Amino acid sequence: MGGTPLERLRKGTPVLQAKDDVYTNHIHANDLARACWLALWRGQAQRIYHVSDDSQLKMGDYFDLAADLLGLPRPARVARDTAQDQLPLMLLSFMSESRRLDNQRMKQELQLRLHYPTVHQGLQPKPRA
Numbered sequence: 001m002g003g004t005p006l007e008r009l010r011k012g013t014p015v016l017q018a019k020d021d022v023y024t025n026h027i028h029a030n031d032l033a034r035a036c037w038l039a040l041w042r043g044q045a046q047r048i049y050h051v052s053d054d055s056q057l058k059m060g061d062y063f064d065l066a067a068d069l070l071g072l073p074r075p076a077r078v079a080r081d082t083a084q085d086q087l088p089l090m091l092l093s094f095m096s097e098s099r100r101l102d103n104q105r106m107k108q109e110l111q112l113r114l115h116y117p118t119v120h121q122g123l124q125p126k127p128r129a
Helices: 005-011 029-042 059-070 089-094 104-109 119-123
Strands: none
Touching: 005 059, 059 119
16 A cells, blocks of 8 residues: 555655544554464464554554654645545555454454554664664
8 A cells, every 4th residue: 555654654645634534453563473373373263353453543643653753744634535636546445444443352362462552652663782
C-alpha cells in the first residue's frame, strides 16, 4: 500500500481528513512472528486469530505519529471525494475499509504478551548500541 511509513511520508502521500478517515490495525513484525510461532504450538485446530496490537488508531493519526517520531512534516489531509485525484486506486481501496480487530483470543489462547502493544511503542527508534 505505498511502502513503509517513511517512504509514504517522504513522497508526501496525503491521508484522508479526520471525518473521512478509517481505522487501521497494526502489529510489529517481531510480535507477528511470535504470534505465528505460538499459533503453531498453542493454537486450536481450525481456529482463526486476529493478530494486531492494542492501538485504536485511524490511518491519518498513525501517519501523524510516524511523521512526528521521524521528524518529518505531517501528511496533508484530503477529503474522500477528492482523494481519487491524488491517490493510487489500490491505496484508495484500502482507505475505504475501516476495521477494529479484537485481539483478546490471540492474547488468551496463544498467551501472547506483546512486546510492542501500541503503535507508538512499535515506531520508537531503537537505541544504538
